[in-house]
Amino acid sequence: MRKSVELSPAPPEQRSRDARECVARFEVYCTRFLDPDGRPCGSLPAFARDASALVPLYRAMALTRQFDQRAVALQRTGRLGTYPSSEGQEATEVAVGAAMARDDVLLGTYRETGAMLVRGVEMREILLYWGGDERGMAYTGPNAPREDFPVAVPIATHAPHAVGVAYAFKLRNQPRAAVCVLGDGASSKGDFYEALNAAGVWQLPLVFVVVNNQWAISVPREMQSRAQTLAQKAIAAGIEGEQVDGNDVIAVYDALDRALVKARRGDGPHLIEALTYRLSDHTTADDARRYRAAGDVERQRALDPLSRLRLYLANEGAWTDADETKLRAEHASAIESAVNAYLATDAPAPSAMFEHLFERLPTALERQRGEIGTEESR
Numbered sequence: 196m197r198k199s200v201e202l203s204p205a206p207p208e209q210r211s212r213d214a215r216e217c218v219a220r221f222e223v224y225c226t227r228f229l230d231p232d233g234r235p236c237g238s239l240p241a242f243a244r245d246a247s248a249l250v251p252l253y254r255a256m257a258l259t260r261q262f263d264q265r266a267v268a269l270q271r272t273g274r275l276g277t278y279p280s281s282e283g284q285e286a287t288e289v290a291v292g293a294a295m296a297r298d299d300v301l302l303g304t305y306r307e308t309g310a311m312l313v314r315g316v317e318m319r320e321i322l323l324y325w326g327g328d329e330r331g332m333a334y335t336g337p338n339a340p341r342e343d344f345p346v347a348v349p350i351a352t353h354a355p356h357a358v359g360v361a362y363a364f365k366l367r368n369q370p371r372a373a374v375c376v377l378g379d380g381a382s383s384k385g386d387f388y389e390a391l392n393a394a395g396v397w398q399l400p401l402v403f404v405v406v407n408n409q410w411a412i413s414v415p416r417e418m419q420s421r422a423q424t425l426a427q428k429a430i431a432a433g434i435e436g437e438q439v440d441g442n443d444v445i446a447v448y449d450a451l452d453r454a455l456v457k458a459r460r461g462d463g464p465h466l467i468e469a470l471t472y473r474l475s476d477h478t479t480a481d482d483a484r485r486y487r488a489a490g491d492v493e494r495q496r497a498l499d500p501l502s503r504l505r506l507y508l509a510n511e512g513a514w515t516d517a518d519e520t521k522l523r524a525e526h527a528s529a530i531e532s533a534v535n536a537y538l539a540t541d542a543p544a545p546s547a548m549f550e551h552l553f554e555r556l557p558t559a560l561e562r563q564r565g566e567i568g569t570e571e572s573r
């Protein structure tokens with residue numbers, strides 16, 4: 196078994212090994228196609244051989260980062276609530292969103308902005324949500340993924356929900372998959388192990404993506420688990436697990452695509468551990484300088500997923516500085532429209548806090564809603 200810090204690509208014949216063989220051999224592989232300087236490591240998977248096919252992924256990663264920076268600035272100027280940046284994790288997020296089919300269902304955490312944008316959630320909606328307005332989770336845009344779940348802030352509680360979604364697909368004989376995205380910290384929770392176990396026993400069409408960004412707020416990965424890799428947790432549940440370089444969009448997309456095809460054709464669940472790094476504070480309410488050495492963060496910046504893909508595209512003649520300038524201007528204008536639409540939205544009524552949790556309100560909450568209604572009408 197490889198250590199999580201070693202990121203050499205597995206030979207293709209190992210990557211395509213049968214799940215049962217992997218489980219029996221107790222092996223976990225780590226896959227990387229592009230090195231941090233944007234150079235290919237060996238041959239690329241078929242979808243990536245034409246560099247221009249990767250441009251939409253780059254555009255989505257760049258939008259995610261630019262939107263993220265704007266959201267942090269809005270919070271810093273008092274116009275957004277606490278916001279969790281996904282800086283550094285764009286390759287994993289965008290690959291998850293791009294590999295999923297429209298009919299698949301995403302169940303993610305608070306750091307899945309890139310996947311949500313690719314899935315068709317609007318920037319205005321994401322801002323509304325982080326501005327404290329639950330209507331942001333209604334996903335009403337023209338390309339909205341209406342059955343995707345709202346952001347799960349409680350850690351790992353959405354893992355058993357993902358089992359339920361995947362179980363429903365299986366019962367209905369639908370060729371669809373659920374994708375449950377969670378963090379390295381979440382992989383220590385009971386909900387996660389229970390969900391893994393159920394997915395394995397029932398052979399559900401469920402793909403777990405453990406985004407190992409090395410930190411759970413101030414708790415480093417090495418204090419999180421004694422396991423050499425988080426991917427190997429799948430093995431105990433009889434599920435195939437693999438590690439990918441989460442800053443290499445090709446590796447993450449390739450793994451997701453294989454896992455989703457397998458899940459949709461009824462061949463069971465899969466776990467992907469994406470090795471990445473949270474370059475930002477945990478949220479805007481955190482100051483990571485209190486627990487991380489500046490040098491460590493700078494070293495991780497050299498592995499940045501955006502510059503890696505951009506270098507590769509530029510070397511292949513598929514991206515120029517002029518393309519970059521044009522893209523940034525396009526994104527700045529789209530982001531400003533979303534920000535203006537968000538800021539122009541009237542705040543929800545205080546009674547809205549009762550609207551999204553229960554199908555039928557318990558008596559005590561019904562009474563409280565009545566009291567707020569009286570306040571509102573004053």
Ligand SMILES: Cc1ncc(C[n+]2csc(CCOP(=O)(O)OP(=O)(O)O)c2C)c(N)n1
Nearest residue numbers: 306348349350378379380381408410411412
């Ligand atoms: C059930 C629960 N316990 C504790 C918290 C507080 N909390 C918020 S984020 C976090 C760390 C999560 O780390 P990880 O799963 O690695 O995700 P990351 O934030 O790194 O993306 C914790 C403990 C919570 N939100 N929910």
Ligand SMILES: [Mg+2]
Nearest residue numbers: 378379410411
């Ligand atoms: Mg983490």
